[in-house]
Amino acid sequence: ASNRTFTMIKPDAFGEGNSGAILKMIEEAGFKIVAIKATRLSAKLAGKFYAVHKERPFYNDLCNYMSSGPIIAAILEKDNAVEDFRKLIGATNPEEAAEGTIRKLYAKSIEANAVHGSDSDENAAIEGGFFFNQFEIQS
Ligand code: CMP
Secondary structure: OEEEEEEEEOHHHHHOOOHHHHHHHHHHOOOEEEEEEEEOOOHHHHHHHOHHHOOOOOHHHHHHHHOOOOEEEEEEEEEOHHHHHHHHHOOOOHHHOOOOOHHHHHOOOOOOOOEEEOOOHHHHHHHHHHHOOHHHOOO
């Protein structure tokens, strides 16, 4: 069955004008955009979004980085969405990302890694709900 994942185009990729190229890769890989917006997180909201990483050494830097500029948030639909999207974006660390993946092409570093992708169906629903209400999601 078709299901959903959640993504963000992060401040590095947005700021360098790579949003269009990244969204093109996403659509060409068969994902349907069912919700999308450009927005900007405060450090506090970034902290809320990434609360699962609160105890990690990179948490503070991550919150500052994610609030450093505008982002695009989107909900995507496809069969096997979560797993297929993680394949499309590649490993968190761009040095380990496979050829042809979004992070291999556009990520700057393990932190400024161009895009986010949910790691489970449960988190996809939570993360999508963080940015969008039910009227903003196409069925
Ligand atoms: P993301 O997949 O959005 O989830 C957590 C984010 O923390 C990750 O992408 C990176 O932007 C950032 N990050 C920074 N350092 C690390 C690290 N050492 N390991 C994992 N994530 C990191």
